[in-house]
Amino acid sequence: MIEFVMPSLGADMADGTLVEWLKKPGDQVKRGDIIATVETQKGLIDIEVFDEGTIEKLMIAEDTKVPVGTLMALINPEKTIEPQKAIPVVAEEPVIQPTEEKAIPPFVTEHIQVKASPLAKKIAAENNIDLSQIMGSGENGAITRKDIEGAIEQGKLVQEKERSSIVAEPIKEQNISNTLRSAVAAAMSRSNREIPHYFLEKKIDLEKALAWMHEKNKVLPVQKRLLPVALLIKAVASSLKQVPELNAIWDTDLQLKTEINIGFVVSLRNGGIIVPAIHAADLKSVDEIMENLNDIIPRARALRLRSSELSDSTVTITSIGDGGADLVYGIIYPPQVAIIGFGSISEQAFAENGLLGVRPMVRVSLAGDHRASDGLSGSRFLVTLNNHLQNPEAL
Amino acid sequence: MIKEELEKNIFQLLKKIAPETEPSELSPTENIREALGIDSYDFLQFIIALDEKLKIEIPEQDYGKITSLNSLTDYLINKPK
Amino acid sequence: MVIENKIKISYREALKQGIREVLRNDDRVFLMGEDVGHYGGAFAVSKGLLQEFGEGRIMDVPLSESGFVGAGIGAAIAGMKPVVEIMTVNFSLLAMDQIVNNAATLSHMSGGQINVPVVIRMGCGIGRQLAAQHSHSWESFYAHIPGLIVLSAGTHEDARYLLPAAMKSPDPVIIFEYTSMLNMENEVLNNPAGVDISKAKIRREGKDISIITYGTGVYKSMEAAEELASMGIDAEVIDLRVLRPLDEATFLASVSKTHRALIVEDAWRSVSISSEISARISEKVFYELDAPVKRLCGIEVPIPYPAHLEDSSIPQKKDIVNEVQKILNP
Numbered sequence: 001m002i003e004f005v006m007p008s009l010g011a012d013m014a015d016g017t018l019v020e021w022l023k024k025p026g027d028q029v030k031r032g033d034i035i036a037t038v039e040t041q042k043g044l045i046d047i048e049v050f051d052e053g054t055i056e057k058l059m060i061a062e063d064t065k066v067p068v069g070t071l072m073a074l075i076n077p078e079k080t081i082e083p084q085k086a087i088p089v090v091a092e093e094p095v096i097q098p099t100e101e102k103a104i105p106p107f108v109t110e111h112i113q114v115k116a117s118p119l120a121k122k123i124a125a126e127n128n129i130d131l132s133q134i135m136g137s138g139e140n141g142a143i144t145r146k147d148i149e150g151a152i153e154q155g156k157l158v159q160e161k162e163r164s165s166i167v168a169e170p171i172k173e174q175n176i177s178n179t180l181r182s183a184v185a186a187a188m189s190r191s192n193r194e195i196p197h198y199f200l201e202k203k204i205d206l207e208k209a210l211a212w213m214h215e216k217n218k219v220l221p222v223q224k225r226l227l228p229v230a231l232l233i234k235a236v237a238s239s240l241k242q243v244p245e246l247n248a249i250w251d252t253d254l255q256l257k258t259e260i261n262i263g264f265v266v267s268l269r270n271g272g273i274i275v276p277a278i279h280a281a282d283l284k285s286v287d288e289i290m291e292n293l294n295d296i297i298p299r300a301r302a303l304r305l306r307s308s309e310l311s312d313s314t315v316t317i318t319s320i321g322d323g324g325a326d327l328v329y330g331i332i333y334p335p336q337v338a339i340i341g342f343g344s345i346s347e348q349a350f351a352e353n354g355l356l357g358v359r360p361m362v363r364v365s366l367a368g369d370h371r372a373s374d375g376l377s378g379s380r381f382l383v384t385l386n387n388h389l390q391n392p393e394a395l
Numbered sequence: 396m397i398k399e400e401l402e403k404n405i406f407q408l409l410k411k412i413a414p415e416t417e418p419s420e421l422s423p424t425e426n427i428r429e430a431l432g433i434d435s436y437d438f439l440q441f442i443i444a445l446d447e448k449l450k451i452e453i454p455e456q457d458y459g460k461i462t463s464l465n466s467l468t469d470y471l472i473n474k475p476k
Numbered sequence: 477m478v479i480e481n482k483i484k485i486s487y488r489e490a491l492k493q494g495i496r497e498v499l500r501n502d503d504r505v506f507l508m509g510e511d512v513g514h515y516g517g518a519f520a521v522s523k524g525l526l527q528e529f530g531e532g533r534i535m536d537v538p539l540s541e542s543g544f545v546g547a548g549i550g551a552a553i554a555g556m557k558p559v560v561e562i563m564t565v566n567f568s569l570l571a572m573d574q575i576v577n578n579a580a581t582l583s584h585m586s587g588g589q590i591n592v593p594v595v596i597r598m599g600c601g602i603g604r605q606l607a608a609q610h611s612h613s614w615e616s617f618y619a620h621i622p623g624l625i626v627l628s629a630g631t632h633e634d635a636r637y638l639l640p641a642a643m644k645s646p647d648p649v650i651i652f653e654y655t656s657m658l659n660m661e662n663e664v665l666n667n668p669a670g671v672d673i674s675k676a677k678i679r680r681e682g683k684d685i686s687i688i689t690y691g692t693g694v695y696k697s698m699e700a701a702e703e704l705a706s707m708g709i710d711a712e713v714i715d716l717r718v719l720r721p722l723d724e725a726t727f728l729a730s731v732s733k734t735h736r737a738l739i740v741e742d743a744w745r746s747v748s749i750s751s752e753i754s755a756r757i758s759e760k761v762f763y764e765l766d767a768p769v770k771r772l773c774g775i776e777v778p779i780p781y782p783a784h785l786e787d788s789s790i791p792q793k794k795d796i797v798n799e800v801q802k803i804l805n806p
Contacts, residue, residue: 117735117765117766117767118762118763118764118765118766119735119763119764119765119766120766121763122763137806138766138767138806139767139768139803139806140806142767144766144767145735145766146766214455214456217454217455218454218455222442222443222446222452222453223443223446225439225442225443225455227435227436227439228435229435229436267434269413269414269415269432270415293436297436321434321435321436322435323428323429
């Protein structure tokens, strides 16, 4: 039986609330299917499943908040075998003790229950408390006495509130924005505490890149028009292939990642940021990256992302956009080891071959984790990035 | 299309992109993107929306001609379809 | 040094004072063992006793554990009160036949007509860089045997007072003494009433978790409990003291109060004292548990010689602190 657990959608996520099951027992699932919607600090997230099989049992009720790693559902990988078919084989044979145990079909799930300590179960039974409604704080999410007592307390509070008919309507929008703020706070504080950042900067002439883009945009339908950021993302992805130590995570040591999934910082209008991943950006064309952005930015702003989009990034890009600050120094999103910052593109005096010209320039910064890489790697990356942007047609 | 009707459409589209702002309070000459905090991605969405709603395609090289409410409406009214 | 009713002495001195007391109190008591007389004991525990009590009471024996332990058992049957010292538990295997097949069984096999009031002391444990053959923690071998009383002196108080209490037993008593603690100094309360060798001892009261231990684990657990207290965790420390027959009432009551248990011992984990404690907790107070019972035991390897490896092969204070934190805040 495959255990499906509450996934971690980034270093800053401690728990999530199951809002809705999108599959029920008996449904077949395959890799990439959305099994549930979970509310996190980053909004409502579609949770994908990474195994094939049949949903055997749902372990968590809707509207339950559980810590990361809590068992949520059981998926039976042997989807084609019906349990009924396995039984007759045994029934026909005379009872032979040693083989009997083996012959029990592997999907007897009655015994799998909510994890709770014996003491917690005792107290819950005495107080008529439904364990499935309680979030456990013990080992592997087990419910402990403290959790039960907390639930009893909360029950009393709710009753009191109902009695005195105080209607405290939570403003959902505000809540999300607050929790998002605290998620950003937690991740960035951790980064600042743990990661020794080094910073590098390079000015890059975008004349060729933008000219190439404007030519393309003349023929593209307006819905498919490119933005400079699509080129920048593609150029970063291509450069990372040549400097792989920046496309990695740090977890006591450096672990290089083969996929290049670019986390792209999206600012929300009400404050806060969210960083969805553009998967395998090195394998996508600039047009495909733009298409990806057109899909992902509106969903990020609506806080409707998929779990893999929140958890898979291997490096981050933050881009100020035009008219804004000239340069941004990023703070690395742990456990990643680098963040690339693009300032706003603006016309600047630029000297080349002894001549002065006016060019659209961008100031690019790289913040690297000095545990994982050194300035030389970072510098090599920025030089490579420049080279790619001087040859846009090859991107 | 008369100017008021055009403006009404523009306000509607801008409101959709920046729901917490009041586009109808824009002064005719101020920079729309700066006033409403619209980034390049949202601006592209606005261009797409204009195209879909008014069937007027604005090429990229004209983005500089449509920065304020006045210049935008002038552009839209004078642009041959 | 005398402070009120307490004296600060080494663990070695506490053992010697216990031996001296039992020698003084009863003429039938004598000490026998390898090098206990002229040499003063392999660990200098009995130094000076030969001069004080004479050769009839302090008896050097040949290097034959089976022989002299058998002689001690015979003397006990014949009405004497022998204190037999086996240099260390490592050599006690050679005497195990005498202890297990004779000392432990004779009362039963004679229908209660023959008692064997022998006390066998042995040095035990790890911590002096004596390598794999001389660093064993085999309390559990003896705690397995019905008919024996098995004691563990995890504190200076018990080093001083277990022996006098053991001398009153009509049945054979094994006392484990810890060679790594011999030079350690601590205060011992003057306690003419002695200690109760049928009871475990709550060394520190607490409400959040029961740390159950014995031998060298006692002081480490006490220090860990102090550090945990500074983090707001109130740990109870139970010194089992008597490993057979186990005083389960004490630790079961403690776990029923704290609802969590960590067992700490130097001995190897498998089939150990901690296995037994853990089993009894889950058999008898399962419904009081709020977290799985956890154990910190010796790593299951022959004990290494280098000091840093030796240290890391058994639980240390920091391990206890970490484990308790993990249990309380998983």
